[in-house]
Amino acid sequence: MRYIGAHVSASGGLEKAVERAKAIGCNSLQLFSGSPRVWKRKDLDQVETSKMFSLRDEYNFGPVFTHSLYLVNLASPNPELLEKSLRVLKYDMAFDSKIKGSGIVVHLGSHLGAGWEAVRDDVAAHISEILKDSPDDATFLIENSAGQKGKLCSNLEEIKWLFDHISSPKLGWCFDTCHAHAAGYDLLTVGDEISRLGLWKDLKCIHVNDSRDDFDSGRDRHENLGKGNIAEADFKHFLNLPEVAEIPMILEVPGLDGNGPDAPNIEVLKSYVE
Ligand SMILES: [Zn+2]
Ligand SMILES: [Zn+2]
Structure with missing residues (x-):
């Protein structure tokens, strides 16, 4: 059984996120810990989890990821x-x-033109500090970017560099298919690149998104599965690689009505991996 999930709203309570994901055919999900556009966060003591835990048990639900906010750099x-x-x-x-x-998915931010080499030591030191100050069962997942405006880790070599310089069981990464396409990695060959870089063992989550933009465009605009510029055959090839079989897949697509991942997109994803 594969873990198929979606980014869903947690408004009204964490258990509502589970209900929303279940309603569209998911057994995994991703959510925000608060608004992705403001820094303010609820006191952790106020975060109510018991209803969410019982629903996850009842539905035999799989991994739950948290996406960090977009303001981080x-x-x-x-x-x-x-x-x-x-x-x-x-x-x-x-x-x-x-x-x-099962982890927080993080866009590390942008070097703002300074270049990767100029910032990488500091970035590694900051990630190490976060890991040091976090509970042992928390996981930090670096997400690859789309190559826009100096965004860090659009090049998978940069993710490899960070793993070479931060050794921690609390560190993993997340591969986004739309971002890879926009950054010039095609899904037919990127598996070989991940092998060459030795990055499979740390890959904990896959964001399955189609792309509104062309290959190597450097633009980050997600599209519904089958409606964008990534060929169905390419998705099928990548998602059925043996290395991918046990990695949870999360949709972050606009949805047919623009309200986020929906049942039709989940159906398409299921058809890709059957
Ligand atoms: Zn993503
Ligand atoms: Zn994106």
């Missing part, structure tokens, strides 16, 4: 923004532990 030259980024990521790690999650 671990390469920011602005000390205040950096401080806020560290604080919210430590919160999300504690949140991941509290909800018995």
